[in-house]
Every structure is written in C-alpha cells, then in structure tokens.
Amino acid sequence: xxxxxxxxxxxxxxxxxxxxxxxxxxxxxxxxxxxxxxxxxxxxxxxxxxxxxxxxxxxxxxxxxxxxxxxxxxxxxxxxxxxxxxxxxxxxxx
Numbered sequence: 001x002x003x004x005x006x007x008x009x010x011x012x013x014x015x016x017x018x019x020x021x022x023x024x025x026x027x028x029x030x031x032x033x034x035x036x037x038x039x040x041x042x043x044x045x046x047x048x049x050x051x052x053x054x055x056x057x058x059x060x061x062x063x064x065x066x067x068x069x070x071x072x073x074x075x076x077x078x079x080x081x082x083x084x085x086x087x088x089x090x091x092x093x094x
Contacts, residue, residue, distance in 0.1 A: 054071060
C-alpha cells in the first residue's frame with residue numbers, strides 16, 4: 001500500500017512554505033516588478049539609439065532583447081552574438 005504516494009513530503013512542504021514566507025516578507029515580487037520595469041524602459045531607450053536592438057519585451061526580470069542586422073527585416077545579428085566563451089579565446093588584437 002502506498003498511502004504517502006500522492007501527499008507532499010512534510011519536510012519539503014515546510015521548507016517551501018518558509019521560502020514563500022520570506023519572499024512575501026521581503027516583497028521580492030514587487031521588487032522584481034519594479035526593477036524589471038526600469039530595465040525594460042532603459043532597454044527601450046537603447047533600442048531607439050542603436051539599430052542592433054530589434055525588439056525588447058518581457059515582464060518582471062524575464063526580459064528578451066532581439067539583436068538584429070536590420071530593423072525592417074529582423075534578421076538576427078549572429079556576428080554580434082559570437083562572443084568568446086573563455087578568456088583564452090580572445091586574440092591579441094582584441
């Protein structure tokens with residue numbers, strides 16, 4: 001018999017509940033919404049100045065920025081995205 005199969009583990013449930021209380025007490029959701037709104041506004045300002053930024057979207061801290069070759073065609077700017085993955089990947093001329 002599996003009486004405990006579909007019930008939550010009490011220790012895990014207590015831990016999850018404690019985390020939710022801290023998030024609520026420290027107003028983390030409100031903070032993320034405020035910071036995200038600020039970032040979105042700043043990214044949109046940069047979008048007006050730089051042709052490389054095609055689209056800016058998102059909510060809270062889940063934001064997306066499209067880097068494009070041309071605003072009209074929305075072709076991704078792959079060359080701008082090719083960043084070395086390790087410091088030794090840089091050439092001396094960089």
